[in-house]
Amino acid sequence: MSIADFSGRVRPDACPGALQVHDAADGPLARVRLPGGAISGGQLRELAACAAELGSGVVELTSRANVQVRGLRAPAAFAERIAATGLLPSAAHERVRNIVASPLGGRGPSGLVDTQPLVEALDLALCARARLAGLPGRFLFALDDGTGDMRQLAADVTLVPSAAGGDACATLPHSAVAGGDASATLLLAGVDTGLVVPRDAAVGQMIAAAEAFLDERERGLSDRDRGAWRIAELADGPARIATDLGVADVPAQVAAHLGSADSPAHAGVADDRATTAPDDSPACSAHRPGPVDQRDGRVALEAVVPLGRLSAAQVRAVADTADDGGAVPVRLTPWRTVVLLDLSPAAAERAVRQLSAAGLVTDPVSPWVGVSACTGRPGCAKSLADVQEDVRRWVATLDAPAATPVHWAGCERRCGLPRGRVVQMVATADGYEERLP
Missing domain, CATH: 3.30.413.10 (Sulfite Reductase Hemoprotein, domain 1)
Structure with a gap:
């Protein structure tokens, strides 16, 4: 059985959170959602302390840029401390705050949009809708900054901004190109259904898409529909939800695409158990380790975390390195990497040495890549x-x-x-x- 095998599903989604832990073979496992992979130095230090004092001493990164701690001896105490550090803003919605975003957030050469304000607005809107606490814990939102890195995840709802250049990595959908600079396309289960929205209305439409998914699931055209956890698991899900959102004529090529075995809607879609390897194309090498020049002259540094596992000491080292760079933003990624943003060139050189000494990988030709x-x-x-x-x-x-x-x-x-x-x-x-x- 692969992670995409959902035929005949009868059990409810049991995806773990900070409050609803999973009883793994090595003890209770808690997962903490980090919308957009964003986490501060202070939050990293508290996470490290919780892992060392209450768990196995290891923090794992997931393919949705979340974190989890295994072997918890006091799950309730863990949840209380995580909430106190600001990582659990809604107990009701804690398992559905699944939002990934381009880690460079518009800073790279192909970036068009600063995704972090959109991440924060989407998270607030999601937590403000009581009904959306009923989303399955595997329903995924993605915000692409124009580089195309989020598109390959085939999230349930992906925002892709309009194209403003010819970058090979950001092979944008036809409707995004047609929409103009102030518009964006919403992909549904990785499929372009022709749903174009003004960029300033995108968060509202992403929320509407999630509500439409719940509507379609409740209508229950089949047992399979009623047990769906993802849009891809609904029969013709992308087309049905696009219609619910007002697309009068879903493009004919979508129907053909949905019938293809290569369609994202028929493929295994990422959840927190999955990883997504770097794209084979050299143009999409942004998620290999090493420094990345930002357009503003500063530097982002990406480091691979071998097997996605950090000791408490390594988590503290990441926090210390970020603070040494001037309290720069930290982003975790779906590729189980850590990104430090907005470093000066000198701070980036120090960060390479510090993270490498801590056991993270900053060499793009390391055997750990892929x-x-x-x-x-x-x-x-x-x-x-x-x-x-x-x-x-x-x-x-x-x-x-x-x-x-x-x-x-x-x-x-x-x-x-x-x-x-x-x-x-x-x-x-x-x-x-x-x-x-």
């Missing part, structure tokens, strides 16, 4: 192997990234399998079986 894995033993009772230790031994034999991203899994469920071309190493009773893309 490597992902499930939790494995002892955290998962279904796993047939200590996957993460096996991966570490394998990476130690390499001197450069693998030609194709590699995902390691402890069983046939293959949790965390990234989208796109990926070599799969699946544990069996007799070792790992290699499956080529």
Whole structure:
């Protein structure tokens, strides 16, 4: 069973949060939502303290730029401390604040829009709607700054700004190009249905799309519809929701696209168990580690977190490095990387040394680039192997990234399998079986 297998689903969504923890094999697991991946130095330090004092001492990054702490000994105390630091603004909505955004937030050479104000407005609007607390914990919003990095996640609702240049990475939808500089397109399950909105009305339309999803699910054309957690799981979901939102004629090519096996609406869509490897195209290399020049002359620094796991000491090191750069913004990404924004060139050089010394990866040709894995033993009772230790031994034999991203899994469920071309190493009773893309 893959993470996209939802046929015959009868159980409710049990996605964990800070209040509703998951009973993993290694103890209770709590997940904290970070809309847009944004977190402050103070919040990082409190998270590190909670992991060290109440949990296993490890903070994990998820493919939705959220964080989770395993092995909690006092889940209630953890939730109380997380709330006190501002990371739990709504107890009712805490599991549905799933918002990812382009980590550079318009600062990079292809960026068109500062996404952070939109993230904050969307989060406020989401928490203000009592009904939306009933969204499944896997429903995902995405805000693309124009680089195209969020489009590849095939989120339930993705905002894509109008094109203002010819960047190869941001292959924007036809309706976004036609909409003018002040407009944006809303993609539904990664599909362009022709839904164009004024950019200043985009947050309201994203909320309306989520409410339309609940409407369509409640109408229940089938058991499958009634059990849907994502727009992609509704029969013709993107077209139905676009119609609900006032698109009079959903483009004919959408219907054909929805029937394609390659359609995002038929593919596994990212949830917090999944990773998304960097795009194979050189034009989409923004999510490989190393410095990135911002348009304002300052520098962003991206660092890979091996296997998405940070010790409490490493979390504190990230906070200290951000503060040393002048209390610069920190963003976590769906690629399990950490980004420090708005660094001076000198601060960026120091940050490379500091993060590298802490065990994060800032070298774009490190063997860790493109490597992902499930939790494995002892955290998962279904796993047939200590996957993460096996991966570490394998990476130690390499001197450069693998030609194709590699995902390691402890069983046939293959949790965390990234989208796109990926070599799969699946544990069996007799070792790992290699499956080529």
